């Protein structure tokens with residue numbers, strides 16, 4: 001599988017009703033070898049017209065944040081939870097998210113990034129269902145062999161001073177998270193070993209155990225304090 005094969009499938013997709021009102025699909029763009037990917041919510045009007053992610057006002061601001069942090073747009077990958085514009089920029093519906101996120105999951109599998117930066121609540125909750133954006137933005141989460149870093153959506157932060165300060169402070173942490181990736185993963189192994197201990201001791205039903213794993217997994221990693229993040 002390659003990103004362009006996935007984009008081709010998306011371009012003719014009719015899996016949800018958003019296909020009826022779209023101008024163009026917006027599959028996402030960037031490097032197939034990106035270490036970090038940014039996942040927004042869905043195309044707005046500019047993106048729907050251009051067929052490219054984050055190319056309107058929010059996109060200009062995202063470009064600014066990327067540039068300030070030393071990233072080039074073409075070395076990262078920028079995608080969305082849904083690939084067709086929800087009419088009038090309404091929130092995507094659960095049924096639309098369910099229909100579309102298999103594409104995002106395939107893109108992630110191909111790219112195999114170290115870090116997924118989620119932009120806004122919908123993106124965060126796809127990966128971290130238990131998180132709340134106000135409480136958990138700017139914290140690092142580990143799942144499997146990847147790290148997740150929820151931040152505010154640039155469109156929400158753009159015109160709101162306080163959120164703007166927060167998104168900029170969070171964004172500035174990204175290079176350090178990547179730099180410390182191996183160290184953070186080491187700590188993860190320790191945490192996982194501990195989880196196994198807990199499960200062995202409690203000998204709970206397998207359902208209870210997986211619920212417990214999710215609870216533990218949707219908590220930010222302890223090591224962010226040691227890392228000075």
Ligand code: URA
Nearest residue numbers: 040041042043053054
């Ligand atoms: N907002 C998003 O969530 N995604 C885009 O691509 C553009 C704006």
Ligand code: SF4
Nearest residue numbers: 013015016019084100
């Ligand atoms: Fe297909 Fe996603 Fe577009 Fe729905 S939003 S039609 S699932 S590409």
